[in-house]
Amino acid sequence: MAKITYKHPDGTETVVEVAAPNTVMRGAKLNNVEGIVAQCGGSAQCGTCHVYIDEGNRLPLPEMHEAEDDVLYGTASERRPTSRLSCQLPVSEDIDGLVVHLPPTQT
Amino acid sequence: MDTGPVVVVGAGQAALEATAALRAGGHTEPITLVGAETVPPYARPPLSKGFLTGRVGTDELWLRPESFFARQDVTSVLGDPVVEIDRDADRVRLASGEWIGYGTLILATGSSPRRLSVPGAGLEGVVALRSLSDAEELRCALREAGDLLVVGGGFIGLEVASVARGLGLRVTVVEAGPRLMGRSVGGTLSAHLAALHRAGGTRVLLERELVALRGERGRVQVAELNDGTRLAADVVVVGIGALPNTALAAQAGLTTGNGVVVDRWLRTSGRNVYAIGDCARFPTPHAARPVRLESVQNASDQARCVAAGLTGNRRPYTSVPWFWTEQCGVRVQMAGLTLPHDRAVVSGSAAEGRFTVFRFRDGRLVGAESVNRSADHMITRRLLADGAAGPAPDEVARPGFDIRRHLSRTG
Missing domain, CATH: 3.50.50.60 (FAD/NAD(P)-binding domain)
Known part of the structure; x- marks a missing residue:
């Protein structure tokens, strides 16, 4: 289990508990958190589960592989150094307390 | 409203x-x-x-x-x-x-799904994949089968062929047209995919048509093609469009x-x-x-x-169409609607399995087909969405072309 905070562009936030094995993308879907579209269902193909990792994050996240890096070149909202595809972030106790910011648009 | x-x-x-x-x-x-x-x-x-x-x-x-x-x-x-x-x-x-x-x-x-109209189309073991229950039936059938026949070399048929080879089945794909995915992609990508499937051990038969399915006790066993070929088939997946x-x-x-x-x-x-x-x-x-x-x-x-x-935000529908498929362990992504087009320029290397076919109409980028080149795909989508000019054909043709240089011009 990990507590994940999704911060919406309007300043509100949704905090949910997500069980492993799941991803940060799936955690949003399972908990009715809108703002993550995930058209490809988690294959790192579509770039519509884009999130910004909170600037102050110190939790260990997996390194970005090439496909994720490539897909982030075309996200609908601007790419920043903190950009990740939430479908490529597996949930585990290691990321308990993760805070992600949802971009203004995914498509 | x-x-x-x-x-x-x-x-x-x-x-x-x-x-x-x-x-x-x-x-x-x-x-x-x-x-x-x-x-x-x-x-x-x-x-x-x-x-x-x-x-x-x-x-x-x-x-x-x-x-x-x-x-x-x-x-x-x-x-x-x-x-x-x-x-x-x-x-x-x-x-x-x-x-x-x-x-x-x-x-x-x-x-x-478009249904087969040949004799034997109703035999058990003949599956048109659309719903969850179709997929559950096929998943069970693939576990027990030795020979899979895929009718139709489109997205669904080729994806199933790829999965079935991975499960160790003998797989044949029969396509009536001259190339795979002929209605969706250009010749370069068709040929690349055919080579990948063949290298993986799948038999790919082009310009061949199924004429009948025969079975015993209501279950499919043999397929007959229009050139007289008979193929063993205990499962037949029908992927001939919808x-x-x-x-x-x-x-x-x-x-x-x-x-x-x-x-x-x-x-x-x-x-x-x-x-x-x-x-x-x-x-x-x-x-x-x-x-x-x-x-x-x-x-x-x-x-x-x-x-x-x-909900009060009326706008016309203008989204850039895009598609993806996973076959033989490669990521294939298509951006835009490229037919008709008058020029195609390949960037990257088909031999290395990483390339994009950029397609142009009247000198203007109208789409791209990418194999293991997601950045090309994503940036093409973005350029088309923004109505940006994008790269010219001659620019793509130059060695060392990198579409990421066009990023700064987009919103």
Whole structure:
């Protein structure tokens, strides 16, 4: 289990508990958190589960592989150094307390 | 905008996304989603990929959790399809006989696989993959089968062929046309995919047609082709395209013709009736003529477009069409609608399995087909969405071309 905070562009936030094995993308879907579209269902193909990792994050996240890096070149909202595809972030106790910011648009 | 109660006909990706987007956009009127299947809305793409191997479980297919409908105050009626639209009285009739009134009707009736018309098409072991129950049947059948015949070298057939080879089956793909995925991609990508499938041990037979299936005790065993070839087959997957589900719309007097005909705002010819997803034929700035597309992107983006219009943010539908497939361990992504095009330029190396075919019409970029080159795909999508000029053909042809240099010009 990990507590994940999704911060919406309007300043509100949704905090949910997500069980492993799941991803940060799936955690949003399972908990009715809108703002993550995930058209490809988690294959790192579509770039519509884009999130910004909170600037102050110190939790260990997996390194970005090439496909994720490539897909982030075309996200609908601007790419920043903190950009990740939430479908490529597996949930585990290691990321308990993760805070992600949802971009203004995914498509 | 006063929409009155919204009824969504269908319970697939487009239907579900429309209801979710309506609520996310602040819509507060009653919403009812009516589907023929008894299961809640699920993702179809994995059904021809990871679901067949067991890598993706049924629990991972649901598009929303069970709690979604109650929390969003959406009524879902499953297993009781709409059988009639009464446009004079603004109401629909369900198979059970119940009538539901609407202020706004959204048709998301999807498409159905084209069926084989050869003798033996009804034998057990012959599967057209569309629904979760089709996929469950196929998953079981593949576990016990030795020889798979795939009829049709399109997206679904090739994805299943790839999965089945991975499971150790002997696989033959029979395609009537001269190349694989002939209606979707250009010759370079067709040839590359054929080579990959063949290298993986799949028999790919082009310009060959199935003429009959024979079996014993009602179960398929042998396939006969038009050149006399006989093939062992204990499972036959039929992937020869899909037809839009337009019967309801046509019966209600709405304009149809290869889909339910809609305008730029996805409105049908009927008052307060919209059509989205696989069933809709729509005009788009990305093609000279109206098109009908079967893709998650199209279903999902059209759903959001209609929902935006109904919640006070009306805009025409202009999304860039894109598609993806996974076969033989490679990522294939297509952006834009590239037919007709007059020039194709390859960037990267087919021999190394990483390349993009950029396609141009009158010197202007209209799309790209990428193999293991997602940055090319994504940036092409973005350039097309922004209406940006993009690279010229000669620029792409130069050694060392990198489309990422065009990024700064986009929004």
